[in-house]
Amino acid sequence: MPVGTQGTVKAVPQDTLESLGAEIILGNTYHLYLRPGHEPIRRMGGLHRFMSWPRAILTDSGGFQVFSLSSLRKVTDDGVQFRSHLDGSSHFFTPEHSIDVQIALGADIVMAFDECTEYPADRARAEESLRLTMAWARRSLDHFRAHSRDVPWFDPKVSRAQSLFGIVQGGMHRDLRRQCAERLVEMDLDGYAIGGLSVGEPRELTLEMIAEVLPLLPKDKPRYVMGVGYPDEIEQYARLGVDMMDCVLPTRAARHALLFTSEGRLNIKNKQFAEDQSPPDPACQCPVCRRYSRAYLRHLVQAGEPLSATLNSIHNLAYYLGIMQRVRTSLDPAPV
Numbered sequence: 287m288p289v290g291t292q293g294t295v296k297a298v299p300q301d302t303l304e305s306l307g308a309e310i311i312l313g314n315t316y317h318l319y320l321r322p323g324h325e326p327i328r329r330m331g332g333l334h335r336f337m338s339w340p341r342a343i344l345t346d347s348g349g350f351q352v353f354s355l356s357s358l359r360k361v362t363d364d365g366v367q368f369r370s371h372l373d374g375s376s377h378f379f380t381p382e383h384s385i386d387v388q389i390a391l392g393a394d395i396v397m398a399f400d401e402c403t404e405y406p407a408d409r410a411r412a413e414e415s416l417r418l419t420m421a422w423a424r425r426s427l428d429h430f431r432a433h434s435r436d437v438p439w440f441d442p443k444v445s446r447a448q449s450l451f452g453i454v455q456g457g458m459h460r461d462l463r464r465q466c467a468e469r470l471v472e473m474d475l476d477g478y479a480i481g482g483l484s485v486g487e488p489r490e491l492t493l494e495m496i497a498e499v500l501p502l503l504p505k506d507k508p509r510y511v512m513g514v515g516y517p518d519e520i521e522q523y524a525r526l527g528v529d530m531m532d533c534v535l536p537t538r539a540a541r542h543a544l545l546f547t548s549e550g551r552l553n554i555k556n557k558q559f560a561e562d563q564s565p566p567d568p569a570c571q572c573p574v575c576r577r578y579s580r581a582y583l584r585h586l587v588q589a590g591e592p593l594s595a596t597l598n599s600i601h602n603l604a605y606y607l608g609i610m611q612r613v614r615t616s617l618d619p620a621p622v
């Protein structure tokens with residue numbers, strides 16, 4: 287899933303995302319709640335209509351951004367008090383409030399409110415954090431079941447129902463991860479995510495946690511690993527049985543002139559590309575690789591041209607979506 291933090295996948299227009307084959311994008315509850323606000327978006331018919339995106343949208347719960355961006359956080363059993371990173375204003379987020387915001391946005395997939403356990407976290411800290419995440423998952427579910435159709439445009443004949451996913455936390459402690467997964471599965475949610483990974487831990491540990499949790503999650507429901515990863519990681523996790531992943535890497539790296547290609551990573555800023563007439567990735571069929579040279583992409587970076595971010599992002603997204611397409615094809619039974 288390409289990440290569309292503020293109701294936009296940075297630098298890439300919606301019609302381009304559609305033509306690249308993106309079926310679903312991610313929106314960030316924390317950002318959209320602060321600006322422009324979920325109520326204005328609700329009044330305008332929801333996020334799909336506001337940003338003109340007819341395909342699926344998953345919203346995160348806001349928890350991760352509250353913990354990573356805001357200041358002066360105060361966590362209690364009830365929720366999290368925090369100050370906006372935009373203007374310092376004070377806000378209080380509870381599981382119920384996070385679900386209300388995501389319902390107002392009209393997300394197809396709503397995420398339960400969780401506490402993303404930092405790394406490293408000792409056992410006592412991870413246990414405390416897990417206790418909160420479990421209690422908040424239950425409250426998220428109860429509130430979601432009671433209110434998920436409370437939007438003015440919801441028409442059971444034409445509107446898609448919203449789904450709620452739970453998030454497995456537990457730090458890097460295998461037994462806590464298992465305990466969390468088992469408890470969430472008992473709640474019979476629509477899908478399950480593994481969160482709190484890619485937070486600074488070594489990659490072997492990320493893989494170990496995924497391998498520990500994945501077999502405990504139902505195979506007939508989507509299994510989602512949040513916030514990963516590099517191209518080889520997403521392929522590795524998909525082959526383990528992960529169905530969904532999101533990552534800012536393809537678009538963020540693109541804005542820093544880093545291209546992912548079949549020949550490895552290219553820093554397109556490098557002088558060696560100054561007169562390189564070859565396509566960014568000779569094996570790629572994306573609109574950028576079919577039309578432009580490495581030399582031109584390098585020039586755009588050097589000149590600080592905004593088109594640079596757009597073209598680099600389109601290629602990187604095409605590369606990531608292409609990996610997933612290949613994995614899907616290789617897993618599906620051969621067409622008759």
Ligand SMILES: [Zn+2]
Binds near residue numbers: 604
């Ligand atoms: Zn390309």
